[in-house]
Amino acid sequence: MRSRTAAPPPRPVTRKRRGKQAVTVHDVAKIAGVSIITVSRALNNPSVVSPETLARVQAAVAKTSYVPNLMAGGLRSARSRLVVALVPTIITPLFASAIDALTRSLEAEGYQLMVGQIGYSHSREDRLLEAIIGRRPDGIVLTGVMHSEQGRKRLIASGIPVVETWDFTQTPIDMLVGFSHDAVGYQVCEYLAGRGRKRLALIGADDERAKRRKEGFLRAAKKLGLREPLVHFVAAPATHASGREGLAEVLKKHADIDAVFGSSDTVAMGVMTEARARGIAVPKSLAVIGFGDVDFSASLEPALSTVRIDGAELGRIAAQFIVESAEGTRVKKRVVDIGFEIVERAST
Amino acid sequence: MRSRTAAPPPRPVTRKRRGKQAVTVHDVAKIAGVSIITVSRALNNPSVVSPETLARVQAAVAKTSYVPNLMAGGLRSARSRLVVALVPTIITPLFASAIDALTRSLEAEGYQLMVGQIGYSHSREDRLLEAIIGRRPDGIVLTGVMHSEQGRKRLIASGIPVVETWDFTQTPIDMLVGFSHDAVGYQVCEYLAGRGRKRLALIGADDERAKRRKEGFLRAAKKLGLREPLVHFVAAPATHASGREGLAEVLKKHADIDAVFGSSDTVAMGVMTEARARGIAVPKSLAVIGFGDVDFSASLEPALSTVRIDGAELGRIAAQFIVESAEGTRVKKRVVDIGFEIVERAST
DNA sequence: CTGAAAGCGCTTACAG
DNA sequence: CTGAAAGCGCTTACAG
Numbered sequence: 001m002r003s004r005t006a007a008p009p010p011r012p013v014t015r016k017r018r019g020k021q022a023v024t025v026h027d028v029a030k031i032a033g034v035s036i037i038t039v040s041r042a043l044n045n046p047s048v049v050s051p052e053t054l055a056r057v058q059a060a061v062a063k064t065s066y067v068p069n070l071m072a073g074g075l076r077s078a079r080s081r082l083v084v085a086l087v088p089t090i091i092t093p094l095f096a097s098a099i100d101a102l103t104r105s106l107e108a109e110g111y112q113l114m115v116g117q118i119g120y121s122h123s124r125e126d127r128l129l130e131a132i133i134g135r136r137p138d139g140i141v142l143t144g145v146m147h148s149e150q151g152r153k154r155l156i157a158s159g160i161p162v163v164e165t166w167d168f169t170q171t172p173i174d175m176l177v178g179f180s181h182d183a184v185g186y187q188v189c190e191y192l193a194g195r196g197r198k199r200l201a202l203i204g205a206d207d208e209r210a211k212r213r214k215e216g217f218l219r220a221a222k223k224l225g226l227r228e229p230l231v232h233f234v235a236a237p238a239t240h241a242s243g244r245e246g247l248a249e250v251l252k253k254h255a256d257i258d259a260v261f262g263s264s265d266t267v268a269m270g271v272m273t274e275a276r277a278r279g280i281a282v283p284k285s286l287a288v289i290g291f292g293d294v295d296f297s298a299s300l301e302p303a304l305s306t307v308r309i310d311g312a313e314l315g316r317i318a319a320q321f322i323v324e325s326a327e328g329t330r331v332k333k334r335v336v337d338i339g340f341e342i343v344e345r346a347s348t
Numbered sequence: 349m350r351s352r353t354a355a356p357p358p359r360p361v362t363r364k365r366r367g368k369q370a371v372t373v374h375d376v377a378k379i380a381g382v383s384i385i386t387v388s389r390a391l392n393n394p395s396v397v398s399p400e401t402l403a404r405v406q407a408a409v410a411k412t413s414y415v416p417n418l419m420a421g422g423l424r425s426a427r428s429r430l431v432v433a434l435v436p437t438i439i440t441p442l443f444a445s446a447i448d449a450l451t452r453s454l455e456a457e458g459y460q461l462m463v464g465q466i467g468y469s470h471s472r473e474d475r476l477l478e479a480i481i482g483r484r485p486d487g488i489v490l491t492g493v494m495h496s497e498q499g500r501k502r503l504i505a506s507g508i509p510v511v512e513t514w515d516f517t518q519t520p521i522d523m524l525v526g527f528s529h530d531a532v533g534y535q536v537c538e539y540l541a542g543r544g545r546k547r548l549a550l551i552g553a554d555d556e557r558a559k560r561r562k563e564g565f566l567r568a569a570k571k572l573g574l575r576e577p578l579v580h581f582v583a584a585p586a587t588h589a590s591g592r593e594g595l596a597e598v599l600k601k602h603a604d605i606d607a608v609f610g611s612s613d614t615v616a617m618g619v620m621t622e623a624r625a626r627g628i629a630v631p632k633s634l635a636v637i638g639f640g641d642v643d644f645s646a647s648l649e650p651a652l653s654t655v656r657i658d659g660a661e662l663g664r665i666a667a668q669f670i671v672e673s674a675e676g677t678r679v680k681k682r683v684v685d686i687g688f689e690i691v692e693r694a695s696t
Numbered sequence: 697c698t699g700a701a702a703g704c705g706c707t708t709a710c711a712g
Numbered sequence: 713c714t715g716a717a718a719g720c721g722c723t724t725a726c727a728g
Contacts, residue, residue: 024705035715040707050713065505070482071419071428072705076720079707080419082483090447090463096439103465107472112479114462115438117451124455131460134418135430157413240644270647277649296588299618301625372721383699388723398697420721424704 023064032060043068074136081111083322084132085141088207089237090117093294094264094311095143098165101315102141109323111138118145125151133158139322141165142173144209161325163318166309167209168337175325177317177336181209184307184340185216188261188289191342193224197259197287200229203246203271204263204291205238213291217261230254238263243270244277251278258286259348265290265297265306272300272347287348302346309340371412380408391416422484431461431670432480433489436555437585438465441642442612442659443491446513449663450489457671459486466493473499481506487670489513490521495556509673511666514657515557516685523669525662525684529557532655532688533564536609536637539690541572545607545635548577551594551619552611552639553586561639565609578602586611591618592625599626606634607696613638613645613654620648620695635696650694657688 025036032039034053042049042057049057060066074080083106087095103113118128129151132140139161152173155162162174167181192200202217204210214231221229230253232246243262247270250257262268268290272282280286282302290297293308317336324331373384380387382401390397390405397405408414422428431454435443451461466476477499480488487509500521503510510522515529540548550565552558562579569577578601580594591610595618598605610616616638620630628634630650638645641656665684672679 038714048713067478067481067506069423069484069705071423071484073707075417075419075423076707089444091439091441091444093439096437099438107475114464116462117447127455130415133415136417136419154413158415241647244647266644269644273647273649296614296617299589299592299621301621386698396697417721421723424723
């Protein structure tokens with residue numbers, strides 16, 4: 001007995017338990033015959049406890065099916081080990097390989113990725129951001145989202161490391177891994193011109209990045225002395241149907257269009273479908289190129305030319321940025337351009 | 349001064365702050381001139397505080413950009429207000445509308461949805477489950493995943509409410525909203541037979557649900573006196589390319605196949621692509637029907653017949669199950685069959 | 697309508 | 713290598 005007048009009261013046996021879940025460090029410690037801090041160390045830093053102690057703790061963990069409460073750990077350590085990725089919608093096949101690589105890379109370092117869909121509208125953004133910041137993630141990865149000034153301010157104010165991806169902006173919030181959409185547009189135009197195409201059109205979504213591709217595309221066309229390309233934009237997200245309608249609209253204005261750059265492979269597929277329905281031969285009469293090189297692009301008939309981004313590499317770099325920031329390492333190179341590649345297939 | 353020998357020491361002014369983030373209830377309370385519990389009430393239960401107090405707290409919150417730490421709140425209240433949805437992969441368009449409805453319904457009740465991808469392999473399942481249970485979510489929604497016995501046991505042991513979706517099993521873990529895949533297979537077979545098709549094939553992924561559709565499909569074929577349908581299954585997830593290859597393989601065995609049921613609309617699209625490449629007319633020589641009624645199905649050429657599931661309704665019901673469980677309401681009807689609908693379009 | 701105290705389940709110093 | 717105490721930032725009783 002120490003200097004306190006009374007021993008601390010034992011933990012009440014009657015405390016509420018939510019089902020069988022509420023196994024705590026205390027239960028494990030008791031069974032293993034050690035203190036709670038030793039249980040914590042055995043789990044988080046096993047090399048500093050003796051082999052026998054480790055074994056006893058592990059046996060107790062197994063016996064009780066103990067799963068540490070990460071809210072408690074995160075609260076005390078100010079390290080949630082949670083990373084949130086924000087995407088426009090959960091289904092965009094474009095981001096699949098990047099999200100996948102991000103998940104795996106973070107997992108290898110002991111972090112978990114959770115995905116939140118922010119939608120293309122800005123209305124829910126504020127509430128969602130609050131809910132996310134409230135969880136105190138160790139990092140946030142933005143994938144093709146968040147361009148409201150208020151949202152940006154809120155993120156900066158939160159002090160949470162932020163990695164923007166799939167883009168290359170002049171004013172990154174924090175860290176960035178992406179590529180220049182302007183350059184994509186420019187080079188795709190050059191590529192189509194190099195294949196002998198002269199009367200171009202651009203079809204797809206009106207999101208920020210597509211708009212920047214448009215600018216590069218139009219600039220290149222001007223420089224190359226081509227007729228100004230027709231632009232048909234619809235509200236994001238653009239679909240297969242958008243591609244079909246887009247081609248129909250574009251042909252109304254100029255029946256002589258000989259090449260289309262779609263804002264995604266899905267849109268480009270829609271363009272090809274509409275062309276076929278109208279008896280327009282691809283690529284003979286109309287060249288079609290997409291963006292993203294997704295799952296189905298290579299196996300379409302004709303196979304779809306497209307722009308490929310190394311999503312896996314992008315995901316790995318984003319993970320590295322987050323982990324280094326969370327570990328307190330100074331991330332030196334905070335902006336990475338991963339480039340892109342034009343993939344030539346039968347459709348052009 | 350009360351009976352303690354010394355006043356509690358003031359909160360140290362030097363405590364570490366992570367950036368500007370570490371605004372706490374204490375900071376807000378100080379500025380508003382109230383106690384921390386009043387701040388908590390103003391935020392969570394505003395009707396019980398006086399209008400003037402409420403206004404002062406709200407002003408202080410705005411001034412400090414305070415975002416409550418949900419880890420702390422969740423730890424104390426044993427209510428994380430977090431729901432986790434587990435999907436095979438983040439991109440499956442099939443689940444998009446359900447995830448979307450789930451997100452919105454939960455949000456309306458003050459819960460957040462986070463999506464975790466479990467993959468089709470079972471190798472990462474255990475670690476992922478531990479990471480999820482560790483966050484103490486108020487509910488878990490399973491979407492076309494989790495059939496390892498160990499995983500099921502672990503979930504049951506956790507005591508967390510679980511809703512299984514997109515399926516109708518004999519032994520639900522807890523709650524369930526789905527439909528019978530066996531019935532889908534049976535009725536699709538009847539439908540194709542009703543359209544005069546006699547030599548059927550099934551192409552797609554080998555996941556649990558597709559296998560059950562197969563069983564219904566084969567049973568119906570037998571009952572109707574049709575030749576036993578050819579089955580070509582590939583490892584999940586099946587792609588557009590799987591559909592192309594599948595048709596090629598099936599035709600090697602029986603060149604006279606006159607109808608194909610794909611395990612997803614993407615697979616069915618691949619089947620149509622391969623048919624076109626081979627000069628096989630759809631639907632004249634070959635009827636094709638898919639599963640899921642996704643985004644692009646209606647705008648393909650020919651438009652794709654398919655099986656539609658009301659994903660939005662499914663998502664809403666799943667959200668209701670979780671919220672009622674979390675609020676302590678006894679959920680009476682714990683199993684809901686939402687059925688399905690065969691959508692006839694040009695491809696059949 | 698408002699507040700002081702206690703405690704959720706961990707991990708961080710600090711000590712030995 | 714191991715442990716007792718303190719505290720992360722909230723919310724829950726309990727009291728007035």
